[in-house]
Every structure is written in C-alpha cells, then in structure tokens.
Amino acid sequence: MASGGVRMSPEQPPRWLELTLLRLLPERDRQTVSGDLLEEFEEQVQLRGSRLGAIIWYIRQILSFVPAWLGLKSKLRLFLLSVCSFTALSGLWLGAMGFRLKHPGYVEGEVISGIIVSQALLTIAALWLRRMSILLDLSAIGCLALFWLASKALKGIIHGSNLEGYILLIALALVVQAISTLAMLIAERNHPKLGI
Numbered sequence: 001m002a003s004g005g006v007r008m009s010p011e012q013p014p015r016w017l018e019l020t021l022l023r024l025l026p027e028r029d030r031q032t033v034s035g036d037l038l039e040e041f042e043e044q045v046q047l048r049g050s051r052l053g054a055i056i057w058y059i060r061q062i063l064s065f066v067p068a069w070l071g072l073k074s075k076l077r078l079f080l081l082s083v084c085s086f087t088a089l090s091g092l093w094l095g096a097m098g099f100r101l102k103h104p105g106y107v108e109g110e111v112i113s114g115i116i117v118s119q120a121l122l123t124i125a126a127l128w129l130r131r132m133s134i135l136l137d138l139s140a141i142g143c144l145a146l147f148w149l150a151s152k153a154l155k156g157i158i159h160g161s162n163l164e165g166y167i168l169l170i171a172l173a174l175v176v177q178a179i180s181t182l183a184m185l186i187a188e189r190n191h192p193k194l195g196i
Contacts, residue, residue: 090166116170
C-alpha cells in the first residue's frame with residue numbers, strides 16, 4: 001500500500017487478454033469472474049516468479065470458457081470426436097501406405113502414423129471416460145506431439161519441392177485436434193459440472 005491507503009499498481013495481464021475474457025463471459029459473470037482472475041493473476045506472478053508464467057496460466061483460464069461461450073458443448077465434443085476419427089483413419093492410411101511402399105525412411109513414417117492414431121484414440125477415450133483424470137492428462141500432453149508433427153509436416157511442405165495436399169490436410173487437422181482437445185480438457189478440468 002502506498003501512503004494514503006492507495007494500493008500500488010498490481011500486476012495485470014495484457015489488456016487484449018482481459019478483453020478476450022470479457023467477451024467470453026456472460027454479462028452476469030463478467031465483473032466477478034474477471035475480478036477474481038485479476039487477483040489470481042497477481043498471485044500467479046508472485047507464485048511463478050515470472051509474468052510470462054502467469055500470462056500462460058491466464059490464457060489457460062480463458063480457454064476454459066471457450067466451450068461455454070460457443071454454447072455448443074455437446075457439438076464441440078462431437079466435432080472433436082469427428083476430428084479424432086478423421087486423424088485416426090488418416091494415420092492408419094499413412095501407416096498402411098508407408099508399409100506397402102517402403103520408401104526410404106518409412107520406419108519414421110510408421111512411428112509418426114502410430115503417434116497420430118494413438119493420440120486420436122487416447123483423446124476419444126478421454127472424452128468418453130472423463131472421470132479418469134490420467135487419460136485427460138495424457139491427452140493434454142499428447143497435444144504437444146500433435147503440434148510438433150503438424151509443424152514438421154508444414155515445414156516439409158513449405159521447403160519441399162512438391163505440395164502434397166493430403167499431408168497439408170492432415171497437418172491442419174492435427175492442429176485443430178490439438179487446439180480443440182486442449183480447450184475441452186481445460187474446460188473439463190476447470191468446470192467439471194458443465195457436463196462437457
């Protein structure tokens with residue numbers, strides 16, 4: 001506290017993140033939820049010892065409100081199941097083609113196909129068996145692999161001599177799957193009573 005009882009300027013998240021949060025919240029909850037998160041943000045800066053860590057925490061909180069804001073919890077869940085089904089089938093197809101053609105480096109392709117299929121099935125299991133928190137945690141960790149695979153594929157397309165449309169489509173589907181998975185899992189973790 002400064003002299004005269006006036007509080008020193010607290011740590012605050014970037015303004016654009018605050019505005020994003022306010023847009024996602026129902027009008028009746030804007031003041032209380034945003035106020036609570038601002039207080040918690042200040043605590044997170046002190047707890048984590050860095051503003052960046054607190055900003056990442058704040059972004060997680062914002063993502064947790066996305067499904068409710070969309071008003072499509074069950075549709076978003078169905079969308080994620082559809083995307084996971086697509087990526088699982090794509091991974092199986094890539095694996096089968098790689099095994100059949102056996103181009104140089106096909107073993108790496110088989111591993112990549114296995115990761116794609118495994119992550120899709122893990123995410124589907126996490127959505128169906130929400131009470132098993134270990135599945136939720138593993139699915140969230142697996143999103144890092146999806147981002148890595150998608151970035152590797154996109155980098156190969158950009159620097160490659162030919163554009164392979166199916167690889168681009170699968171890479172984009174992996175990004176959509178990872179983002180949707182994280183949003184759903186964060187919402188499930190932060191708002192388990194929403195029935196996502």
